[in-house]
Amino acid sequence: xxxxxxxxLLFVFVGVMILLEGMTDVLFFSGSWNSALVIxxxxxxxxxxxxxxxxxxxxxxxxxxGIMGFTALGGLAVVLVSTPVIPEAWSSGxxxxxxxxVMGALTVVAAVMIxxxxxxxxxxxxxxxxxxxxxxxxxxxxxxxxxxxxxxxNPALQGNIGGLGLPVLLAxxxxxxxxxxxxxxxxKTALGLRSDYLAIATLGIAEIIIAVLKNxxxxxxxxxxxxxxxxxxxxxxxxxxxxxxxxxxASWGLDPVTASTVYVKxxxxxxxxxxxxALLWMAQMALKSxxxxxxxxxxxxxxxxxxxxxxxxRRHLQIFVLGSAICGIAGAMMTTLDSQLTPGSYNPLxxxxxxxxxxxxxxxxxxxxxxxxxxLIWFFWIKVEPMGILLMELVTSxxxxxxxxxxxxxxxxxxxxxxxxxxxxLLVLRFSPRGLIPEK
Amino acid sequence: xxxxxxxxxxxxxxxVPGLAYGSQLALGALGVxxxxxxxxFSNFAHGDxxxxxxxxxxxxxxxxxxxxxxxxxxxTALLALPFGILGTIxxxxxxxxxxxxxxxxxxxxxxxxxxxxxxxMFIMNGLVRFIIGPGDQRxxxxxxxxxxxxxxxKLTGLDEGLAIKTTEALTVVxxxxxxxxxFWFLNKTRTGKSMRAYSDNEDLALLSGINPERVVMYxxxxxxxxxxxxxxxxxxxxxxxxxxxxxxxLPIFASAIVGGLGxxxxxxxxxxxxxxxxxTITYAWKKVLTYGLPDSLAPDGLVQLLSxxxxxxxxxxILIVVLLFKPTGLFKGKAV
Numbered sequence: 115x116x117x118x119x120x121x122x123l124l125f126v127f128v129g130v131m132i133l134l135e136g137m138t139d140v141l142f143f144s145g146s147w148n149s150a151l152v153i154x155x156x157x158x159x160x161x162x163x164x165x166x167x168x169x170x171x172x173x174x175x176x177x178x179x180g181i182m183g184f185t186a187l188g189g190l191a192v193v194l195v196s197t198p199v200i201p202e203a204w205s206s207g208x209x210x211x212x213x214x215x216v217m218g219a220l221t222v223v224a225a226v227m228i229x230x231x232x233x234x235x236x237x238x239x240x241x242x243x244x245x246x247x248x249x250x251x252x253x254x255x256x257x258x259x260x261x262x263x264x265x266x267x268n269p270a271l272q273g274n275i276g277g278l279g280l281p282v283l284l285a286x287x288x289x290x291x292x293x294x295x296x297x298x299x300x301x302k303t304a305l306g307l308r309s310d311y312l313a314i315a316t317l318g319i320a321e322i323i324i325a326v327l328k329n330x331x332x333x334x335x336x337x338x339x340x341x342x343x344x345x346x347x348x349x350x351x352x353x354x355x356x357x358x359x360x361x362x363x364a365s366w367g368l369d370p371v372t373a374s375t376v377y378v379k380x381x382x383x384x385x386x387x388x389x390x391x392a393l394l395w396m397a398q399m400a401l402k403s404x405x406x407x408x409x410x411x412x413x414x415x416x417x418x419x420x421x422x423x424x425x426x427x428r429r430h431l432q433i434f435v436l437g438s439a440i441c442g443i444a445g446a447m448m449t450t451l452d453s454q455l456t457p458g459s460y461n462p463l464x465x466x467x468x469x470x471x472x473x474x475x476x477x478x479x480x481x482x483x484x485x486x487x488x489x490l491i492w493f494f495w496i497k498v499e500p501m502g503i504l505l506m507e508l509v510t511s512x513x514x515x516x517x518x519x520x521x522x523x524x525x526x527x528x529x530x531x532x533x534x535x536x537x538x539x540l541l542v543l544r545f546s547p548r549g550l551i552p553e554k
Numbered sequence: 555x556x557x558x559x560x561x562x563x564x565x566x567x568x569x570v571p572g573l574a575y576g577s578q579l580a581l582g583a584l585g586v587x588x589x590x591x592x593x594x595f596s597n598f599a600h601g602d603x604x605x606x607x608x609x610x611x612x613x614x615x616x617x618x619x620x621x622x623x624x625x626x627x628x629x630t631a632l633l634a635l636p637f638g639i640l641g642t643i644x645x646x647x648x649x650x651x652x653x654x655x656x657x658x659x660x661x662x663x664x665x666x667x668x669x670x671x672x673x674x675m676f677i678m679n680g681l682v683r684f685i686i687g688p689g690d691q692r693x694x695x696x697x698x699x700x701x702x703x704x705x706x707x708k709l710t711g712l713d714e715g716l717a718i719k720t721t722e723a724l725t726v727v728x729x730x731x732x733x734x735x736x737f738w739f740l741n742k743t744r745t746g747k748s749m750r751a752y753s754d755n756e757d758l759a760l761l762s763g764i765n766p767e768r769v770v771m772y773x774x775x776x777x778x779x780x781x782x783x784x785x786x787x788x789x790x791x792x793x794x795x796x797x798x799x800x801x802x803x804l805p806i807f808a809s810a811i812v813g814g815l816g817x818x819x820x821x822x823x824x825x826x827x828x829x830x831x832x833x834t835i836t837y838a839w840k841k842v843l844t845y846g847l848p849d850s851l852a853p854d855g856l857v858q859l860l861s862x863x864x865x866x867x868x869x870x871x872i873l874i875v876v877l878l879f880k881p882t883g884l885f886k887g888k889a890v
Binding site (some may be wrong): 177250304307314321328461474526531532536547 | 595596598653656664665666668669670672673674675676677678679680681683684685687688797800801803804807808811859861863864866867869870873874877878881
């Protein structure tokens, strides 16, 4: 069996799994097309995130564990781009907030300038401290009153700065741009550190981004969540009230409710597939280009690449920004799919480390591997729970009815997810470290 | 102006909690730094090792409580601690044998070790959730306060109270003892010396007949004990929740790096630096300043520099500054 065939079969396997999920309800399958499409949609988004991580890790060997932060920034972009404009917010405090942020940025720029251009010594430290402290207090003095006036506007529904009222699809590239901007800032400071320092730095950045989203109510309504974000596709209720849609559904032999939900989800699946294919094509082209070869050369031997005149830090920054932008696009897509932004739901185990499992299992350095890993691991992430319950029922079938151990085992089966993911990661790292579809 | 009250308020809200939190971070950071020094990778599973140790201790504590065993005014968890340590040592040695040893023999790159530790992190996290569940567990018992705010006010006649929780006092005392024993072990015993030698120069240590597997085994045992103690103290002081322990990873790493990875003394200093900056920057200074400044200067607002939810940002900012200006940490760590 050739490699191509083996790899095609792996993709077919994932496809069959998702089809089975829709068709039958034996074992751990649910037999609902809705659930199959939900898995497919998140699988596609996961695949895009995996491509982003693969670009950073597989191409360039950058160890980024801040994916959650970039995903969340993508989500924020959806809010900022697509929610309706709130003129009161802008007139009351928007300008103040923008000014405060500019002041804050200027302070940082000034601090960087001082460190760059003043000779090191006690004087520099003193000037630096004065500039930073003064900048901080000026920033707070402008920022605080503006924020409270923005948050006072209709706090039950809004209380934030609102968006631009643009079509939600524009939020996807905007999410990429936002994430890219953040990645540039982070990369400027943290790249060039040793690999595990970069990991810890990105881990921290992600936590900070989430903390900002959770606490800056004027921006993202914090833990109050932004719900009812605009959608690129029609609402199910509208479809159900549309006679021509109901008629068409009936001609397929479907009731209007199922037909409308499946229609919307399939629509998302189509859009996500288009984005995934486009990004996959670009990633493949980049990998094959001289630029891709240079990246791999840098990854394999930084010193040698540097000796050949390659600017390693700049190239790292470039690829860090690109990979993070892809994660941002995926994050914006995910928030669009949920049509709500819930900063409280971002968890590094799910949004950072799970993506890493996908990349490693799929095959780091291979874009198709990343896509396969994304889809496959997402399927298992969803299905480990019913599998675990099935397993536990089997294990406990011999135990006495109503025993405490049996109850505990059945109840905790749902926590097997993390355990299983860890086990998969360790097994792949040990026995097939290059993943299911290895790099060529 | 009332300097005495200002001082008491400062002690009560900043110094005492900072000392306790700093000791917990220092113990955690010691574990991270030892792994880094001997095994040469950043162990992402450390937070979950702490959670595992705390969990075993909690289970044994519950057993003791149910048979009526108690340590009087001290928390029962102290009696259960040795069992927790033994359980965690067993787990750590088992993980090393089944997982890490393979990569050591392969002489894998540090980043591979980090990735493997991610897998271990997932497994331990799942294990803890599986056994004890993801919820909050409180297992503190015994006397709640060494000195309560009311007793203090009555004793001194001041307006401000000073409360010292038993768990806070216990944390600091335990940390001092543990650190003293650890340093005695590292500096005076043969095994400790061989560990330091191995950390300083692996080849030279091997040449002089030090058995690396033995060194690694002792390291895991010490790290497991430190992690359990840190985890239990943190759980006693706050409460036990698996996810919180995972999140402790960031301040712990920040402590270890700020102090200089691989340097035990640095880990302790780093722990206190991180803890005190987190507490001082997120504390609302209104009370202290109202007492401490003349009435005309008394502040109107809360004088809180950042909201408490940004404490990660504080440890992180310090981390970045140190990495940029002194990449090996304040105390000379190693840069592999």
